[in-house]
Amino acid sequence: MPGHMAWLTMDKTYRSDCPIARMLDLVGDKWTLLILRDVLVFGCKKYGEFEHRVERIPTNILADRLKRLVQYGLLHKVPYQDGPKRYHYLPTPQGKAMLPVISAMRDFGETYLGGRVPAG
Amino acid sequence: MPGHMAWLTMDKTYRSDCPIARMLDLVGDKWTLLILRDVLVFGCKKYGEFEHRVERIPTNILADRLKRLVQYGLLHKVPYQDGPKRYHYLPTPQGKAMLPVISAMRDFGETYLGGRVPAG
DNA sequence: CGGGATCCGTCTTGATACTG
DNA sequence: CAGTATCAAGACGGATCCCG
Numbered sequence: 201m202p203g204h205m206a207w208l209t210m211d212k213t214y215r216s217d218c219p220i221a222r223m224l225d226l227v228g229d230k231w232t233l234l235i236l237r238d239v240l241v242f243g244c245k246k247y248g249e250f251e252h253r254v255e256r257i258p259t260n261i262l263a264d265r266l267k268r269l270v271q272y273g274l275l276h277k278v279p280y281q282d283g284p285k286r287y288h289y290l291p292t293p294q295g296k297a298m299l300p301v302i303s304a305m306r307d308f309g310e311t312y313l314g315g316r317v318p319a320g
Numbered sequence: 321m322p323g324h325m326a327w328l329t330m331d332k333t334y335r336s337d338c339p340i341a342r343m344l345d346l347v348g349d350k351w352t353l354l355i356l357r358d359v360l361v362f363g364c365k366k367y368g369e370f371e372h373r374v375e376r377i378p379t380n381i382l383a384d385r386l387k388r389l390v391q392y393g394l395l396h397k398v399p400y401q402d403g404p405k406r407y408h409y410l411p412t413p414q415g416k417a418m419l420p421v422i423s424a425m426r427d428f429g430e431t432y433l434g435g436r437v438p439a440g
Numbered sequence: 441c442g443g444g445a446t447c448c449g450t451c452t453t454g455a456t457a458c459t460g
Numbered sequence: 461c462a463g464t465a466t467c468a469a470g471a472c473g474g475a476t477c478c479c480g
Contacts, residue, residue, distance in 0.1 A: 219429020228350040304421040309339020
């Protein structure tokens with residue numbers, strides 16, 4: 201990827217040049233990484249699949265985060281049916297590149313927070 | 321650490337059993353992991369050192385997050401001077417265990433967000 | 441019914457002023 | 461230097477409504 205790797209774009213500007221700060225400008229909230237978990241770990245694709253997971257994300261937040269993740273280039277929104285039109289939310293390569301972050305979080309959480317990954 | 325590893329405690333309850341969700345209940349905001357970055361990557365110890373970093377965290381948020389990180393058991397607040405009393409914020413073993421999460425974020429950010437870690 | 445959009449009250453953030 | 465206080469602005473959360 202000499203030089204020509206596509207960078208993800210934000211709607212607003214980043215706080216600083218630090219890659220960690222930029223990460224948090226993208227996914228630094230309570231829900232975004234959970235949606236990515238659902239995509240990458242549990243293979244969720246449809247709106248309703250995200251909506252009905254154990255954490256019960258509010259629908260307005262879900263709609264907003266899906267939109268942002270598509271804007272940022274972490275998810276694709278691909279139609280799979282007409283009338284009524286329905287969409288799958290699928291990870292882009294950049295979205296898949298989030299997996300190590302999620303795995304590191306899972307490792308910490310399992311060791312120190314007494315968590316177990318919920319059944320798919 | 322067969323079984324008897326101390327779990328971190330929250331002030332409120334967790335959303336679910338998922339270790340990733342629990343992680344985000346602890347550090348799922350724009351600033352908390354940035355403070356941990358300052359501690360673990362740049363060796364910041366004192367209030368003023370956190371305050372004057374490039375991202376310019378608001379002081380009320382800084383005070384709040386330091387308090388929470390101490391409550392959660394990720395940082396220690398150790399006195400290093402009397403009259404006026406001053407404190408160092410130092411990582412606990414659990415705090416140090418966050419490093420893989422931060423490293424994974426840095427890797428992603430450097431690859432996809434055009435970030436470079438700011439000078440210490 | 442699935443996939444959202446809209447309202448609205450509440451809680452959190454962020455900027456800055458202030459204090460010991 | 462290390463925080464608190466204040467307060468406007470924004471994010472969250474939930475309920476409800478809407479549309480195909």
